[in-house]
Amino acid sequence: MAEEMNxxxxxxxxxxxxQDIPPKQKQVLAASLALFAQQGFANTTTKQIAARAGVAEGxxxxxxxxxxxxxxxxxxxxxxxxxxxxxxxxAQDVVSQPYMTRHEMxxxxxxxxxxxxxxxxxxxxxLIREISVRKDLRSQFVSHAAPLLQDNxxxxxxxxxxxxxxxxWPDSRIAQFMIGTMLTELFRRLLLSEDDAAAVSVIIEFLExxxxxxxx
Amino acid sequence: MAEEMNxxxxxxxxxxxxQDIPPKQKQVLAASLALFAQQGFANTTTKQIAARAGVAEGxxxxxxxxxxxxxxxxxxxxxxxxxxxxxxxxAQDVVSQPYMTRHEMxxxxxxxxxxxxxxxxxxxxxLIREISVRKDLRSQFVSHAAPLLQDNxxxxxxxxxxxxxxxxWPDSRIAQFMIGTMLTELFRRLLLSEDDAAAVSVIIEFLExxxxxxxx
Amino acid sequence: MAEEMNxxxxxxxxxxxxQDIPPKQKQVLAASLALFAQQGFANTTTKQIAARAGVAEGxxxxxxxxxxxxxxxxxxxxxxxxxxxxxxxxAQDVVSQPYMTRHEMxxxxxxxxxxxxxxxxxxxxxLIREISVRKDLRSQFVSHAAPLLQDNxxxxxxxxxxxxxxxxWPDSRIAQFMIGTMLTELFRRLLLSEDDAAAVSVIIEFLExxxxxxxx
Amino acid sequence: MAEEMNxxxxxxxxxxxxQDIPPKQKQVLAASLALFAQQGFANTTTKQIAARAGVAEGxxxxxxxxxxxxxxxxxxxxxxxxxxxxxxxxAQDVVSQPYMTRHEMxxxxxxxxxxxxxxxxxxxxxLIREISVRKDLRSQFVSHAAPLLQDNxxxxxxxxxxxxxxxxWPDSRIAQFMIGTMLTELFRRLLLSEDDAAAVSVIIEFLExxxxxxxx
DNA sequence: AATGAATGAGATTTCATTCAT
DNA sequence: GATGAATGAAATCTCATTCAT
Numbered sequence: 077m078a079e080e081m082n083x084x085x086x087x088x089x090x091x092x093x094x095q096d097i098p099p100k101q102k103q104v105l106a107a108s109l110a111l112f113a114q115q116g117f118a119n120t121t122t123k124q125i126a127a128r129a130g131v132a133e134g135x136x137x138x139x140x141x142x143x144x145x146x147x148x149x150x151x152x153x154x155x156x157x158x159x160x161x162x163x164x165x166x167a168q169d170v171v172s173q174p175y176m177t178r179h180e181m182x183x184x185x186x187x188x189x190x191x192x193x194x195x196x197x198x199x200x201x202x203l204i205r206e207i208s209v210r211k212d213l214r215s216q217f218v219s220h221a222a223p224l225l226q227d228n229x230x231x232x233x234x235x236x237x238x239x240x241x242x243x244x245w246p247d248s249r250i251a252q253f254m255i256g257t258m259l260t261e262l263f264r265r266l267l268l269s270e271d272d273a274a275a276v277s278v279i280i281e282f283l284e285x286x287x288x289x290x291x292x
Numbered sequence: 293m294a295e296e297m298n299x300x301x302x303x304x305x306x307x308x309x310x311q312d313i314p315p316k317q318k319q320v321l322a323a324s325l326a327l328f329a330q331q332g333f334a335n336t337t338t339k340q341i342a343a344r345a346g347v348a349e350g351x352x353x354x355x356x357x358x359x360x361x362x363x364x365x366x367x368x369x370x371x372x373x374x375x376x377x378x379x380x381x382x383a384q385d386v387v388s389q390p391y392m393t394r395h396e397m398x399x400x401x402x403x404x405x406x407x408x409x410x411x412x413x414x415x416x417x418x419l420i421r422e423i424s425v426r427k428d429l430r431s432q433f434v435s436h437a438a439p440l441l442q443d444n445x446x447x448x449x450x451x452x453x454x455x456x457x458x459x460x461w462p463d464s465r466i467a468q469f470m471i472g473t474m475l476t477e478l479f480r481r482l483l484l485s486e487d488d489a490a491a492v493s494v495i496i497e498f499l500e501x502x503x504x505x506x507x508x
Numbered sequence: 509m510a511e512e513m514n515x516x517x518x519x520x521x522x523x524x525x526x527q528d529i530p531p532k533q534k535q536v537l538a539a540s541l542a543l544f545a546q547q548g549f550a551n552t553t554t555k556q557i558a559a560r561a562g563v564a565e566g567x568x569x570x571x572x573x574x575x576x577x578x579x580x581x582x583x584x585x586x587x588x589x590x591x592x593x594x595x596x597x598x599a600q601d602v603v604s605q606p607y608m609t610r611h612e613m614x615x616x617x618x619x620x621x622x623x624x625x626x627x628x629x630x631x632x633x634x635l636i637r638e639i640s641v642r643k644d645l646r647s648q649f650v651s652h653a654a655p656l657l658q659d660n661x662x663x664x665x666x667x668x669x670x671x672x673x674x675x676x677w678p679d680s681r682i683a684q685f686m687i688g689t690m691l692t693e694l695f696r697r698l699l700l701s702e703d704d705a706a707a708v709s710v711i712i713e714f715l716e717x718x719x720x721x722x723x724x
Numbered sequence: 725m726a727e728e729m730n731x732x733x734x735x736x737x738x739x740x741x742x743q744d745i746p747p748k749q750k751q752v753l754a755a756s757l758a759l760f761a762q763q764g765f766a767n768t769t770t771k772q773i774a775a776r777a778g779v780a781e782g783x784x785x786x787x788x789x790x791x792x793x794x795x796x797x798x799x800x801x802x803x804x805x806x807x808x809x810x811x812x813x814x815a816q817d818v819v820s821q822p823y824m825t826r827h828e829m830x831x832x833x834x835x836x837x838x839x840x841x842x843x844x845x846x847x848x849x850x851l852i853r854e855i856s857v858r859k860d861l862r863s864q865f866v867s868h869a870a871p872l873l874q875d876n877x878x879x880x881x882x883x884x885x886x887x888x889x890x891x892x893w894p895d896s897r898i899a900q901f902m903i904g905t906m907l908t909e910l911f912r913r914l915l916l917s918e919d920d921a922a923a924v925s926v927i928i929e930f931l932e933x934x935x936x937x938x939x940x
Numbered sequence: 941a942a943t944g945a946a947t948g949a950g951a952t953t954t955c956a957t958t959c960a961t
Numbered sequence: 962g963a964t965g966a967a968t969g970a971a972a973t974c975t976c977a978t979t980c981a982t
Contacts, residue, residue, distance in 0.1 A: 098966060116425040118334035121951060132968045137953065139966095205421060208482060209332040218483055245494060248484075253498055256476030257469065264468050266424060267434055278461060282469055286502025316942080338977060348943040350979085359977065530945060548857040550766035553972060564947045569974060571945095637853060640914060641764040650915055677926060680916075685930055688908030689901065696900050698856060699866055710893060714901055718934025748963080770956060780964040782958080791956065 101139050103129035108146050113198035117147055117206060147206065151213070154199050155220050162192060167228035178241040181232065182254075182283050189258055190276045197262055204259075225251055243289050250287060257283055317355045319345040324362050329414035333363055333422060363422065367429070370415050371436050378408060383444035394457040397448065398470075398499050405474055406492045413478055420475075441467055459505050466503060473499055533571050535561035540578050545630035549579055549638060579638065583645070586631050587652050594624060599660035610673040611716050613664065614686075618712045621690055629694055636691075657683055675721050682719060689715055749787045751777040756794050761846035765795055765854060795854065799861070802847050803868050810840060815876035826889040829880065830902075830931050837906055838924045845910055852907075873899055891937050898935060905931055 097105070107128035111120040122143060126133040140146040169184055170176060176184070193200060207214050225247075233250055236242040242250070261275050313321070323344035327336040338359060342349040356362045385400055386392060392400070409416060423430050441463075449466055452458040458466070477491050529537070539560035543552040554575060558565040572578040601616055602608060608616075625632060639646050657679075665682055668674040674682070693707050739750060755776035759768040770791060774781040788794045817832055818824060824832070841848060855862050873895075881898055884890040890898070909923050 100967070116332075116334065116421075118332065119425060122953085123951075133952090134954080134968055134970090135966080138968095141953085143952070201424065204479075205332075205424060208417065208421065208479075209335060214483065243497075248480075249494060252476050252480050253473065256473060256479070260468050260472030260475075263420075263424075263472065264464075267430065268464075278465060281459075281506065282502045285504055286498045288501055290497070314941080337975085342944095349977095350943055350945095351941080353978070354941070357978090532946070548764075548766065548853075550764065551857060554974085555972080565973095566947055566949090566975080567945080570947095573974085575973070633856065636911075637764075637856060640849065640853065640911075641767060646915065675929075680912075681926055684908050684912050685905065688904060688911065692900050692904030692907075695852075695856075695904065696896075699862065700896075710897060713891075713938065714934040717936055718930045720933055722929070746962080769954085774965095781956095782964055782966095783962080785957070786962070789957090 097139070100129070100131050100135055104131060104136050104139075104146075105149060109150055109198055109202070112147065112150070112202045117143075117202065147202075150199065151203055151206070154196075154203065155217060158196075159221065160224055162189070163224045163228045167232065170232050174235075176236070176241075178236060178288065179280075179284050181236060181241075182287070183280050185254065186258065186280045186283065187276060190261070190279065193258055193262060197265070200259075200262060201266075240289055243287050253286065254283060313355065316345070316347050316351055319347060320352050320356075320362070321365060325366055325414055325418070328363065328366070328418045333359075333418065363418075366415065367419055367422070370412075370419065371433060374412075375437065376440055378405070379440045379444045383448070386448050390451075392452070392457075394452060394503065395496075395500050397452060397457075398503070399496050401470065402474065402496045402499065403492060406477070406495065409474055409478060413481070416475075416478060417482075456505055459503050469502065470499060529571070532561070532563050532567055536563060536568050536571075536578075537581065541582055541630055541634070544579065544582070544634045549575075549634065579634075582631065583635055583638070586628075586635065587649060590628075591653065592656055594621070595656045595660045599664065602664050606667075608668070608673075610668060610719065611712075613668060613673075614715050614719070615712050617686065618690065618715065619708060622693070622708045622711065625690055625694060629697070632691075632694060633698075672721055675719050685718060686715055745787065748777070748779050748783055752779060752784050752788075752794070753797060757798055757846055757850070760795065760798070760850045765791075765850065795850075798847065799851055799854070802844075802851065803865060806844075807869070808872055810837070811872050811876045815880065818880050822883075824884070824889075826884060826936065827928075827932050829884060829889075830935070831928050833902065834906065834928045834931065835924060838909070838927065841906055841910060845913070848907075848910060849914075888937055891935050901934065902931055 104125060107125045108120070111124055111128060122133055122136045125146075126136050129136070136146070140149055166185060166188065170181060173180070203217075207217055229251060230247040233242060233247050237244055257279055261279065265271065320341060323341045324336070327340055327344060338352050339349055341362075342352050345352070352362070356365055382401060382404065386397060389396070419433075423433055445467060446463040449458060449463045453460055473495055477495065481487065536557060539557045540552070543556055543560060554565055554568045557578075558568050561568070568578070572581055598617060598620065602613060605612070635649075639649055661683060662679040665674060665679045669676055689711055693711065697703065739745075739753070745753070752773060755773045756768070759772055759776060770784050771781055773794075774784050777784070784794070788797055814833060814836065818829060821828070851865075855865055877899060878895040881890060881895045885892055905927055909927065913919065
C-alpha cells in the first residue's frame with residue numbers, strides 16, 4: 077500500500093519540523109524524546125538530557141528557552157502536522173473507494189495506524205501522559221483533533237452506516253473503540269515487553285466484528 | 293445486583309486499608325489522591341497536599357515518611373486488596389453459573405467493572421500513569437495481576453472457548469480487549485468531560501460481538 | 509524638636525512593616541539591605557545574602573518568593589510609609605507656624621531630613637540606584653512622591669513666596685534644589701568616606717541664601 | 725562662546741579615544757553605552773549588546789576581551805581625557821580674567837558644564853552608578869578628580885574668596901554644591917522626562933546667591 | 941500530635957566567554 | 962574578522978524533608 081510509505085515516523089517528523097537545526101540540538105531533541113517517553117517529562121532533568129545528548133547543560137537551553145518549550149517542540153509538530161496528515165491520508169484512500177466494506181475500511185485504518193503507533197509509540201506515550209496532566213494541552217489537543225475526525229473520519233463512518241455496513245452508534249463512540257483498541261496494544265507492550273506480530277490481524281478482526289451492525 | 297454493593301469505591305478502600313488513622317491523616321490521603329489524579333504525582337508538591345488537606349506541611353509527614361510512601365499508601369491497598377477482591381468476586385459469581393453465555397459473562401464483568409472504574413477513576417488514573425513511568429511498580433503490578441487473571445479470569449474464558457461461546461484467541465489478548473475497552477471510557481471522559489449513561493450497554497455489545505467466535 | 513524622635517530609621521520601618529517576621533527572616537532582610545546598598549541589587553547573589561544572614565539559601569526564599577520581592581520588601585514600605593510620614597510630619601510642623609521665615613522653614617526641613625538621610629542612607633542609595641534602572645519603579649516612585657509633595661510641601665512654598673520670603677521659581681524647581689542639595693551629602697560621603705558634622709548648618713545656609721527672593 | 729564648541733560629547737570622545745576602530749566595534753561600543761545607561765551595566769547582557777549593535781555575540785569580544793573591558797573602554801577615556809580637558813579648559817578661561825566676579829565665574833562654569841552634562845548624561849549616569857558600586861572605580865575616580873579640582877578649580881575659588889566674592893567654606897564643599905546642583909538636573913530629567921530650557925539660568929542664580937559670602 | 945520555619949540538595953535557568961567554521 | 966553554536970560555572974529557585982517549639 078503506497079500510503080504506508082507516506083507515514084513517516086513522528087520522530088522524523090519532529091526533526092523535519094525542526095529543520096536546519098544544528099546536530100547537537102537534534103541530539104537534545106532526541107534525548108528529550110527518549111527520556112520523556114521512558115521516565116515522564118516531570119521526572120526527567122535537563123542534566124539527564126544533556127548527558128544523554130552528549131552536550132553541556134547550557135546547550136539544552138540554546139534553542140529551547142525552557143524545559144516546557146522542549147516538550148512543545150516535540151509535541152507541537154506531532155499534533156499540528158503528523159497527526160493531521162495521518163488522518164487526511166486515510167480519508168483520501170477511503171474516499172477513492174466509495175463501496176468499501178467494513179472490513180476494507182477497518183483494515184485500511186488499522187494496518188497503517190498500527191504501523192504508525194508502533195513507530196511513534198514514544199511520542200504517543202508522552203502525549204497521552206501529558207494530556208492527562210495538563211489542562212491546556214488537553215484542550216489544545218481536543219480542538220485540534222475533534223475537527224479532523226469530524227471532517228475526515230466521521231463522513232466515512234456515516235456512509236458505511238447508511239449502507240448498513242456499520243453499527244449505528246454515535247461516531248465518537250466508534251472512534252473511541254477503534255482508537256482505544258489500537259492504543260491498548262501500546263499498553264500491552266509496556267507491561268509485557270513482548271512484540272506480537274499477530275496483533276494487527278487480531279485487532280482488525282475484533283473491531284470488524286465488534287463494530288458490525290446489530291443483528292436482530 | 294448484590295455484588296455491586298460489595299464494590300466499594302477505591303478511596304473508601306484505601307481508607308479502609310488505612311484504618312485507625314487520625315482524621316488529619318485521612319485528609320492528607322484524600323488530598324494526595326485528588327491532586328495526584330488531577331496533576332500527576334511528580335507535579336504535586338507536599339505543600340499543595342498540606343494546603344488542600346488543611347494541615348501543616350509537617351503533618352503530611354507524620355504517618356508517611358516520604359512522598360513515595362504516600363503514593364504507596366494509595367496504590368498498595370488498591371493493588372493488593374481492592375483489585376484482587378474485584379476479580380475474585382467476579383470469579384465466584386461466574387463459577388456458580390457453569391452454563392453462562394458469552395453475553396452473560398461479559399455483562400457480568402462489564403457492569404460491575406465499569407461501576408468500579410467510574411468510582412475509582414481517580415486511583416486508576418494515578419496507577420496507569422505511574423505504572424508507565426516506574427519499572428518497579430510495573431513489575432509489581434504484573435506479578436500481582438497476572439496470577440489473579442490466570443487463576444480467576446482465564447479458566448472462565450477457557451471454559452467458554454471450549455463451549456464455542458468465545459473466540460479462540462489467547463486469554464491475554466481477550467483480557468486486553470476487555471480491560472482496554474473499558475478503560476477507553478476513562479480516557480474519553482477525560483477528554484470530553486461528559487458522562488454517557490449508555491456507555492455500559494454499548495461496551496457490552498461491542499465486546500460481545502467483538503469476542504464472538506469466528507464464523508466461517 | 510519632638511518630631512525628630514518620630515523619625516525612625518528606614519530600616520526599623522522596613523522591619524516594622526514586616527512585623528511578626530521570624531528572626532531569620534529579619535536577618536535575611538537586614539543582610540539584603542546591607543548588601544544591596546553596598547554592591548547593588550544586581551551584583552548581590554542570594555548566596556551572599558544567605559551567608560551574611562547566617563541562614564541556608566532556601567531560607568532566603570521562604571517568605572520572599574523571588575529576589576525581586578526581596579527588593580520590594582525593602583523599598584515598598586519605605587515609599588508607601590516612611591517617606592509619606594516624613595513629609596507629612598514636616599507639613600504638620602510648618603502649618604502650625606503660619607509666620608515662618610525662610611530660615612525657619614529651611615532649618616525645619618533640613619535638620620530633620622538630614623537626620624533621616626543619614627540614618628537611612630543605605631535604603632536611599634538602593635532606591636536611587638534602582639529607580640534609575642527600572643522604569644516601573646520610577647513611575648511608581650513618581651506617582652507616590654508627586655502628590656505628597658504637591659499636597660504637603662508646595663502649599664508651604666507658595667505661602668512663603670506670597671510673603672516674599674522665597675524666590676519665585678516653580679515649586680518643583682525649589683524642591684529639586686532642596687532635596688538635591690541634601691542628597692549631595694550622601695554622594696560626598698560615599699566618595700570621601702568622611703563625616704562632617706558641620707554639613708547640616710552649611711546646607712541650611714546655602715539653601716537659605718540660594719532660595720532667597722531675587723533682589724533687583 | 726568658543727569653548728562650548730570645544731566640548732565634545734562624551735560619546736564622541738569615547739570614540740575619539742578609540743580611534744582606528746572598525747565600524748562594527750564602534751557599534752558595539754555605542755550599543756553598550758546606550759544599554760548600560762538605560763538598564764545599568766549588570767542588567768545588560770552581551771547578547772543584548774550584540775543585538776543592538778547588529779553583530780554576532782562573538783564579535784562583541786573581538787576587541788574587548790571581557791564585559792568589564794567594555795565598561796572600561798567607555799569610562800576610562802571619559803575620566804582620563806574628557807573630564808580633565810573639561811576642567812582645564814575652564815581654568816584657562818578663568819585665569820585669563822583675573823578680576824572675575826562670582827557671577828561671571830559661576831556662569832562660566834555652569835553654562836559649559838551644563839551643556840556637557842546634557843550631552844553626556846548617558847555616560848555620567850553610568851559613571852555615577854558604577855562608582856557607587858565599585859570600590860576600585862571609586863578610588864580611581866577620586867585620585868583622578870581630586871588633583872584636577874585641587875589644581876584648577878580650587879585656586880580660582882580661593883582667589884574669589886580672598887576678594888570677598890565667595891562664601892568662606894572649604895573648597896570641597898563649594899565644589900560639592902556646584903557639581904551637585906548641576907547633577908540634580910540629570911536626576912530631575914530622569915524622573916520627569918521633561919526638558920527645561922530655563923534650567924541653566926535658574927541654576928546659575930541659585931548657585932550665585934547660595935555661594936555669596938555671608939552678610940552679617 | 942501538629943505546626944510551620946528552616947534546610948540543603950538538586951533542578952532550572954542565565955550568561956560571560958570560547959571556539960570551530 | 963565575523964559568526965553563532967557551544968560551554969560550564971554560577972545564579973535563581975524549588976521542594977521533599979527535618980526539627981524546634
